[in-house]
Amino acid sequence: MRSLARRLGPLGLVLLFGVSLVPVASAAVAMPSDAAVSAAETSALTKINDQRVSHGLVKLRLDGRLAALARERAVYMAENDLLSHTHAGGLAVWDLMSAQGIAWYGAGEIIALNTTSNLTSSATTAVKSWLGSPPHKSIMLSTQYNYIGMGVAVSPTTGRRYWAGVFLKGPDRTGARATITSVSKANVSSKTAKVRIRWTGADTKLQILTSGLGHFQTSRRMDAGAWSAPASTTGTSTTRSWARGHVFEFRVRAIDKKGNAGSWKVVTVRT
Numbered sequence: 001m002r003s004l005a006r007r008l009g010p011l012g013l014v015l016l017f018g019v020s021l022v023p024v025a026s027a028a029v030a031m032p033s034d035a036a037v038s039a040a041e042t043s044a045l046t047k048i049n050d051q052r053v054s055h056g057l058v059k060l061r062l063d064g065r066l067a068a069l070a071r072e073r074a075v076y077m078a079e080n081d082l083l084s085h086t087h088a089g090g091l092a093v094w095d096l097m098s099a100q101g102i103a104w105y106g107a108g109e110i111i112a113l114n115t116t117s118n119l120t121s122s123a124t125t126a127v128k129s130w131l132g133s134p135p136h137k138s139i140m141l142s143t144q145y146n147y148i149g150m151g152v153a154v155s156p157t158t159g160r161r162y163w164a165g166v167f168l169k170g171p172d173r174t175g176a177r178a179t180i181t182s183v184s185k186a187n188v189s190s191k192t193a194k195v196r197i198r199w200t201g202a203d204t205k206l207q208i209l210t211s212g213l214g215h216f217q218t219s220r221r222m223d224a225g226a227w228s229a230p231a232s233t234t235g236t237s238t239t240r241s242w243a244r245g246h247v248f249e250f251r252v253r254a255i256d257k258k259g260n261a262g263s264w265k266v267v268t269v270r271t
Helices: 034-054 064-080 093-099 119-131 134-140
Strands: 002-005 106-114 147-154 161-169 177-187 192-202 213-222 231-233 237-243 247-256 265-270
Touching: 034 064, 034 119, 034 134, 034 147, 034 161, 064 093, 064 106, 064 147, 064 161, 093 106, 093 161, 106 119, 106 134, 119 134, 119 147, 119 161, 134 161, 177 265, 192 213, 192 247, 192 265, 213 237, 237 247
Parallel strands: none
Antiparallel strands: 002 106, 106 161, 147 161, 177 192, 177 247, 192 237, 213 231, 213 247, 247 265
16 A cells, blocks of 8 residues: 655555465466456446445546556556566656646555456455555545546466556546436427426535536537537526427536536437
8 A cells, every 4th residue: 555645755555465475387377358357447446435435435436547557557566476566667656647647636556466266356355455454444445535546467477466456636527417307398389389498417526626516518409400509508497499390409418617528418309
């Protein structure tokens, strides 16, 4: 375990659990598929977040950049058959973050190795071992991180499973969310219908540094044509007069104060 805040010095601790140091012949090592590796990493992340929720904390958000970094760390350890917080060139995980242009205000890393029979059980063993170590547990259940990446790799010579979990306190990078709450339609004449659409929104909550809801964007199209240019608004409803006999689609998405956009929510109205 290593943890670093911008004004705090690093702490160091490594964790071995369920390890046999008897070398395994390289011919006996069955390397896992990419799908198996991804599934194991997802399993470990889910188990960590389940622990956070059970302790009243907010789930950490998966950051693709951290996931790639954690995988890189795991692969480096596996290729060198060495459990270490130091990467190639003597770099620590926060050095790698800075080199990749990742903004961070605090960072932590937990690592482990085990020799369980498969990656699924390896994920369970790794998380269990971290939970059994107060310093590692303190990182997993910290209120000072909002993003995470998990990585695992198998040594091609010994078959040992090497794990790295990278934790980040950084700027909000998660889009806000919008929900369409109601749609009403009234025929005004034989040619026109009055349509009222309401929605709501919120920024996705992080454990720390949630930006907050900024505004919405709306757009519409008729009969599967081109979408209109998005219009920005802080309102939560609109009333439109649309020609009858058509199929209109209206969409809305929320954007937080950092500019992170959520997914479009679409409603179809037949006039």
